[in-house]
Amino acid sequence: MKSKYVKKHECVIIGGGAAGMMAAVQLAGYGIDNCIIEHTGKIGSKILQTGNGKCNFTNLNMSSEMYQNKDNRLVMEVIDKFDVQHTLKFFKSIGVYYTQKDGYVYPHSKTAASLQNALRLAIKNAGIKVNMDTVINKIYKKEADGKDVFVLECDGIDFIADTVIIATGSKASPKTGSDGSGYELVRQLGIDIVKPLPALVQLVCSDKAVCKLGAGVRSYGSIELWVDGQCVANDTGEIQYTDYGISGIPVFRVSRFAVKAIDENREVKAVINMIPDITDSDIEDIFNRRIIAEGYKTLEQFFEGLINKKLVAMIAARCKISESKHIADIDIEKMRHIIETMTHFGFVITGDKGFDYGQVCQGGVALDDIDISNMECKKVKGVFFAGEVVDVDGKCGGYNLQWAWSSAYLAAAGVKERINN
Secondary structure, X not given: OOOOEEEEXXXXXXXXXXXXXXXXXXXXXXXXXXXXXXXXXXXXXXXXXXXXXXXXXXXXXXXXXXXXXXXXXXXXXXXXXXXXXXHHHHHHHOOOOEEEEOOEEEEOOOOHHHXXXXXXXXXXXXXXXXXXXXXXXXXXXXEEOOEEEEEEEEOOEEEEEXXXXXXXXXXXXXXXXXXXXXXXXXXXXXXXXXXXXXXXXXXXXXXXXXXXHHOOOEEEEEEEEEEOOEEEEEEEEEEEEOOOEEEOHHHHHHHHHHHHHXXXXXXXXXXXXXXXXXXXXXXXXXXXXXXXHOOOOEHHHHHXXXXXXXXXXXXXXXXXXXXXXXXXXXXXXXXXXXXXXXXXXXXXXXXXXXXXXXXXXXXXXXXXXXXXXXXXXXXXXXXXXXXXXXXXXXXXXXXXXXXXXXXXHHHHXXXXXXXXX
16 A cells, blocks of 8 residues: 655644634744645635625624624633734735724725735745645544644645644535534544534525515614514614515624524514614604595505515515505504504514525534633644634624634644744
């Protein structure tokens, strides 16, 4: 049998996404010999999807409330060690200037590829070897020459490493390479995984007939998510109505609670206020003046200056009334019911669009199993974690990428400390 080629490094980084690339650059700066193993043909692919291709890579409004996992205080302990200002300074050092809107930070070019390429060039300039299309079949720890090392078995080559940074991503957006395969490597090392579920994902509703009436509409509104009769999350912004259910940033921000509850076989309902910026006095004006003055209009015509006519059709269907019926022919109690439906439109949530559409995951390596000071595994020394493989999920707005930068920085610093001791 032909013997395998063996390559030794002080650190092997598994995964060439945002966190893996950041860790590699930091390690090179410390003078630590490292390489990246990436199972696809490109590095940084998922970065291109961020911010609709504009790459919202951090946010000036950073706080624990922007992270939705149960131990978000620990998240901020990591981020505080490599915060937004450190992130901006780092990217400026490799040629990425920034612009911001409402706290959302983008490359000045407003192009995700510019940030991805800056990281790639920094890796190339540092002489870091990137092993593309390389699948790790097995990983384990063993003793060699009087010390513990990690063996990473791949087809035709084995990598030997003093330390390992696992930055494989989650199961969200598998077409970018984030397909969940990293979880199996974590398990091979004897480390537990919190069940991965989609987060920042579109929600599927039960009443498809009503959904189809509003399909294609994007409209300002607020959403409350109710689980077993209790409101557990809310958000406001542009809601997208689809033929399967609801989408848009406000929906993404509450979706992780819906996905988790459905996985636990609990009852989930979304309640949307289609006119959250309309005051009580405006609503009273509808009853006290407009119903009398504009009785000649149809229901659709009456509300078309307030909300999209497709949403009027949804409301009419829910209230079992034709949108072509004239206001003068609708009694006052029915009108109150219509307004109530407009401000409290309920959807029974039955599912989500899955990992293919989810931007990030909840689940992964539990923070309780990690030394937050340096991202090292408590159970298996010499193993460090960075990015989405950890059970951390932030809201839309650059928070998940900030977690990637911060956790990667700490993991690299942890490797440096272990190598030098």
